[in-house]
Amino acid sequence: MIFCEKCFLDSEIIPIIHECGEIGECQICHSKNVYIYNTDKHDELTNLFEELISIFTPAILLPDTFPKSEIRMIKSELFSNWNIFNRRTESEIYGIVTKVCKERYEYSPELFDSPIGLKELYETDYIEEHSLLTTKTWEGFVESLKSKNRFHTHYINLQLLDKFCSYIRKPYKKGTLFYRGRISTESGYSKDDMGAPPNDRASEGRANAKGISCLYLADSIETTLHEVRAGAFDYVTIGTFELLEDVIVVDLKRINLISPFIFELDCREHAINKEHLNKINNEMGKALRRSDSPLDYVATQYISDFIKSRERDNKAVYAGVEYKSVMNETGYNIAIFDESLFKCTDVEVYAIKNITYNKQKI
Numbered sequence: 001m002i003f004c005e006k007c008f009l010d011s012e013i014i015p016i017i018h019e020c021g022e023i024g025e026c027q028i029c030h031s032k033n034v035y036i037y038n039t040d041k042h043d044e045l046t047n048l049f050e051e052l053i054s055i056f057t058p059a060i061l062l063p064d065t066f067p068k069s070e071i072r073m074i075k076s077e078l079f080s081n082w083n084i085f086n087r088r089t090e091s092e093i094y095g096i097v098t099k100v101c102k103e104r105y106e107y108s109p110e111l112f113d114s115p116i117g118l119k120e121l122y123e124t125d126y127i128e129e130h131s132l133l134t135t136k137t138w139e140g141f142v143e144s145l146k147s148k149n150r151f152h153t154h155y156i157n158l159q160l161l162d163k164f165c166s167y168i169r170k171p172y173k174k175g176t177l178f179y180r181g182r183i184s185t186e187s188g189y190s191k192d193d194m195g196a197p198p199n200d201r202a203s204e205g206r207a208n209a210k211g212i213s214c215l216y217l218a219d220s221i222e223t224t225l226h227e228v229r230a231g232a233f234d235y236v237t238i239g240t241f242e243l244l245e246d247v248i249v250v251d252l253k254r255i256n257l258i259s260p261f262i263f264e265l266d267c268r269e270h271a272i273n274k275e276h277l278n279k280i281n282n283e284m285g286k287a288l289r290r291s292d293s294p295l296d297y298v299a300t301q302y303i304s305d306f307i308k309s310r311e312r313d314n315k316a317v318y319a320g321v322e323y324k325s326v327m328n329e330t331g332y333n334i335a336i337f338d339e340s341l342f343k344c345t346d347v348e349v350y351a352i353k354n355i356t357y358n359k360q361k362i
């Protein structure tokens, strides 16, 4: 079987197909002149997929207490729970994995042709040691922060959170430009007025508690206009911010897209935490209404504060966190912990001509 790089989304698989160095036509998605992988000639992907598939247990070997709703075929599991394949159907995924893992398929066909489940997901001892959340659910974690203990919770495994963050590091080079908007008058604000508010005037945000200043920037002017929720006929001052040194941020919008094939990553541990990682991603990107309570921010503030606290040689490891923009689907924001990493180099005033409302009857 011949498939190509375009059949995949996974950040570890695509470079391996590139390294095979063969260009041709894909038998699955029919792309032409693309890097291809021929399962008759190559075996670089075999170990990776075998390792992932072997974390699952055939349904007949699962304990009776294992919930039937969590049992499914491997092709469905890979299709719906993992971000490995690019728009491929379950039957195409089945075809790819049975060819990549052809020997394994020969001596353990039950993993591919019969239902499977992730046994450890319901093993108390395993979960206690390897789950990101000891409360077992995200909702339990949020509730504990809101009403039990805000600063010293035991409900999250910080060592594990640190590990997951290390897989989604995103470097930015000195000179990269970001934007910040403020609703203003026609004459606009000066560069000095475009930075983060001082601590005594800092209100709470997704990545900062009240009283702790944080510089929120966006990837484009378009995103800032959405983020400040500019209305028709408003004037908005847009500041351009230039990064003054190379930095690394934690790209939280990828926290649920971590590749299971990263060399040092424990596939099984990753699999049992997928639900929690999805929740962190959803929570970071959740739209908040004006009427929402500041307590709705506590979980993301807790995670951002932890990331901010990571140090090596008395220097912060991460400059901030990146998350997707709720207001502009294709855009993203970064929350920068230390605003002196940026300099406002330019300001421009925009007049909003019109805006479009998308609605749904409740």
Ligand SMILES: [Zn+2]
Pocket (backbone or CB within 6 Å): 003, 004, 005, 006, 007, 026, 027, 028, 029, 030, 031
């Ligand atoms: Zn393809």
